[in-house]
Amino acid sequence: MKRVLDPLAHVPGIRRAVLISKDGVPITHIQSAQVAERSEEVHRDTADDLSAFAGMATGLLTEVHRSVDPMSWEDPERLVLSGARGTLVLHVTERVTLAVELERGMAPEELRLPMESVLDRLRRSLARMYAFRAAGAYSSNKFKQAAKLARRALTYNAGESSAQLIYDKVEAKVEGMMSQARSAKAGGKTRKAEKLLKTVMAILPSTDQRYREARKTLNQIMIDTAEEEDD
Amino acid sequence: MKFKSLLSRGRVRTAARRVASDPSPGNYVALAQAHASAGELQDVIKVCIEGLALHPRQPDLERLRERATALIREDRVRDLQRELKRSPRPALWRELCEVQLAAGRLARAEKVAVEWFEQSGEAEAQLFRARARAERFFADRRRDDARAALDLLEAVLQADPGQDEALRLSLSITSRCGAWNEARTLLARLLELCPGDPSLEARFRSVAAMAEGAPSLDQALREVERSGSFVDDEPESDRSAPSQAIRPLLQELAGRPGVQGAFYVRGGTALVQGPRGASAERYARGVRELLGSTRASCRRLGLGQLLEVQLEGRFGSLSSRPGALGAAALWGEGRPNLTTDEALAALVGNEEEVTS
Numbered sequence: 001m002k003r004v005l006d007p008l009a010h011v012p013g014i015r016r017a018v019l020i021s022k023d024g025v026p027i028t029h030i031q032s033a034q035v036a037e038r039s040e041e042v043h044r045d046t047a048d049d050l051s052a053f054a055g056m057a058t059g060l061l062t063e064v065h066r067s068v069d070p071m072s073w074e075d076p077e078r079l080v081l082s083g084a085r086g087t088l089v090l091h092v093t094e095r096v097t098l099a100v101e102l103e104r105g106m107a108p109e110e111l112r113l114p115m116e117s118v119l120d121r122l123r124r125s126l127a128r129m130y131a132f133r134a135a136g137a138y139s140s141n142k143f144k145q146a147a148k149l150a151r152r153a154l155t156y157n158a159g160e161s162s163a164q165l166i167y168d169k170v171e172a173k174v175e176g177m178m179s180q181a182r183s184a185k186a187g188g189k190t191r192k193a194e195k196l197l198k199t200v201m202a203i204l205p206s207t208d209q210r211y212r213e214a215r216k217t218l219n220q221i222m223i224d225t226a227e228e229e230d231d
Numbered sequence: 232m233k234f235k236s237l238l239s240r241g242r243v244r245t246a247a248r249r250v251a252s253d254p255s256p257g258n259y260v261a262l263a264q265a266h267a268s269a270g271e272l273q274d275v276i277k278v279c280i281e282g283l284a285l286h287p288r289q290p291d292l293e294r295l296r297e298r299a300t301a302l303i304r305e306d307r308v309r310d311l312q313r314e315l316k317r318s319p320r321p322a323l324w325r326e327l328c329e330v331q332l333a334a335g336r337l338a339r340a341e342k343v344a345v346e347w348f349e350q351s352g353e354a355e356a357q358l359f360r361a362r363a364r365a366e367r368f369f370a371d372r373r374r375d376d377a378r379a380a381l382d383l384l385e386a387v388l389q390a391d392p393g394q395d396e397a398l399r400l401s402l403s404i405t406s407r408c409g410a411w412n413e414a415r416t417l418l419a420r421l422l423e424l425c426p427g428d429p430s431l432e433a434r435f436r437s438v439a440a441m442a443e444g445a446p447s448l449d450q451a452l453r454e455v456e457r458s459g460s461f462v463d464d465e466p467e468s469d470r471s472a473p474s475q476a477i478r479p480l481l482q483e484l485a486g487r488p489g490v491q492g493a494f495y496v497r498g499g500t501a502l503v504q505g506p507r508g509a510s511a512e513r514y515a516r517g518v519r520e521l522l523g524s525t526r527a528s529c530r531r532l533g534l535g536q537l538l539e540v541q542l543e544g545r546f547g548s549l550s551s552r553p554g555a556l557g558a559a560a561l562w563g564e565g566r567p568n569l570t571t572d573e574a575l576a577a578l579v580g581n582e583e584e585v586t587s
Contacts, residue, residue, distance in 0.1 A: 063524035083534025
C-alpha cells in the first residue's frame with residue numbers, strides 16, 4: 001500500500017503525505033526526514049504526531065462538511081488550507097482521504113497531477129484487491145458476493161479485466177438460472193422456479209431489468225399458488 | 232578555482248559599473264547576484280540594502296537579502312554545531328538557540344534547548360524552550376503551546392526565583408490572552424524583584440483594575456484559540472475602512488463570467504452578490520462558519536495563521552480569504568485561478584500581497 005504514495009515521494013516541498021481512512025486512522029504515509037525527526041523528539045502531542053495529524057485532518061473535513069451543509073452542496077472533493085507556515089491539501093474520495101502537507105511557499109496547484117496519480121494508483125490497487133476477492137467468492141459458489149465484489153472492483157477501475165471476467169461469468173450463471181426458472185415454471189415445478197428466481201434476485205441489483213423480471217415472475221407464481229389453494 | 236574567482240570578480244566589477252551608470256532595480260539585482268556567485272554574502276546584503284533604499288519593497292532585492300541572511304545564518308549554525316561537538320558550553324548553546332529563534336525555526340530551537348537541558352540540566356535551557364513554545368503560541372494561538380510554555384517557565388522560576396525574564400515572558404502570555412488575575416500575580420512578583428519600578432507599578436494598577444470578573448487562564452486561552460485574536464490585537468472596529476467601497480467591487484466580481492457568487496463578511500454583516508433572498512443568507516452563514524472552523528483548524532494543524540481556504544467539488548469552487556478588515560469569498564465554476572486570488576485580495580484589502 002505504501003507504494004501507492006510513490007508519485008509524491010520525490011516531489012520537493014512535501015512535508016508529508018498521508019492516506020487516511022474515513023474514520024481518521026492513518027493507513028500509510030511518507031514524510032520528510034525533518035518531520036520524522038520532529039515527530040519523534042519534540043511534538044508528540046501536536047499535529048506533528050501522525051495519528052493526531054490524521055485525526056485533525058478528518059476533524060477539519062467534518063467541520064467543513066458541516067459549514068457547507070446550509071448551502072445544499074455535495075461534500076467537497078478537494079480542500080486547500082493555506083497558512084502562514086505551510087499548506088494542507090486534502091483530496092477526498094469515497095473511502096479514503098489523501099492529505100498532503102506542504103512547505104511554506106509551495107503552490108498547491110503543482111500537486112494536482114501527482115495527487116491525482118496517487119488516487120488513480122489507489123483505485124487500481126483497490127480494484128485488483130476486490131477482483132481477487134470476487135474470484136475467491138465465485139470459486140466458492142458465492143455468486144451474490146462475487147457479483148457485488150466484482151461490481152465494486154469495476155467502480156474503482158472500469159478496465160479491471162479480471163473483475164469483468166468474474167462479472168461476465170456471474171451474468172452467464174444468471175442467464176442460465178433465469179431460463180431454468182422459466183422452464184421449471186412452465187413445467188409446473190413451482191418450488192424449483194421459486195428457488196432459482198430468489199437466487200437470481202439475490203445476485204442482481206434491484207435496478208437490473210432481470211431483477212424486475214424475476215420479481216414479477218415470482219409474484220405471479222405466488223398468486224397462482226394462492227389461487228390453486230383457494231380452489 | 233583561481234580562474235573562477237577571477238571571472239566572478241570581473242563580473243562583480245562589470246555589474247558595479249552598470250549600477251553606477253544606471254541604478255535601476257535590475258542592475259542592483261545583477262550586482263547582488265554577482266556577489267552571490269563570488270560567495271560574498273555580506274556584500275549581497277549590503278547591495279540589497281542600498282538597492283532597497285532607492286527602490287523600497289523591490290521583491291527581487293528583498294528575496295536576495297533574505298536568502299543571503301539565511302545562508303549566513305546556516306553557516307553560523309553549522310559552525311556552532313561543530314564547536315558544540317568539540318566543547319559544549321552554555322554560550323554556544325545560547326547562541327544556537329538565539330539564532331534558531333531569530334530565524335523563526337521554533338521547532339529546531341526547542342530541539343536544541345532540549346538537547347542542552349539533557350546535557351547540562353541548566354534552567355536557562357528550559358527558558359529557551361519556553362521562549363520557543365511562547366513564540367509558537369503567539370504565532371499559532373494554540374492553548375497547548377501556552378500551557379507548555381507556562382509550565383516550563385514555572386519550572387525555571389522554581390529553580391531560580393529571581394529570573395525576571397521568565398516572569399516577564401509569563402506576564403506577556405497571560406496579559407496577551409486577557410488572564411488578568413494571573414497577570415496581576417506575576418506583576419506583584421516582578422515588583423518584588425524590582426521594587427518601585429514606575430512602569431511596572433503603572434501596569435500593576437491598570438491590570439488590577441481589570442482583574443475583577445476576568446476569565447481564568449484556561450478560559451482565556453480557550454477563547455484565544457477559538458477567536459484567533461489576543462486582547463491586545465487592534466479591535467476590528469478601530470481598523471481603517473477599506474480603501475474602495477466593497478459593494479461595487481462585489482457587483483463587478485459577481486458579473487464576471489463563471490462567477491456564481493461573491494461574499495464579503497465583516498463582524499455580523501455579510502454582503503452577498505449572486506444568490507438572493509434566503510439563499511444569500513444561507514450562503515453567507517456557510518462562508519462565515521467555514522472561515523471560523525478552518526481558522527482554528529489551521530492553527531491546530533501547525534500551519535499558523537490562516538491565509539486562504541479553497542474548496543472544490545461538483546458545486547464548482549469556493550475560495551475564501553480572511554484579511555485584516557474582513558473576509559471575502561468567491562464561488563465560481565471550475566477551478567480557482569489567479570484572477571480569483573487577485574479579486575479576493577482586493578476585497579480583503581491585501582492588494583500589496585498580490586502585486587508583490
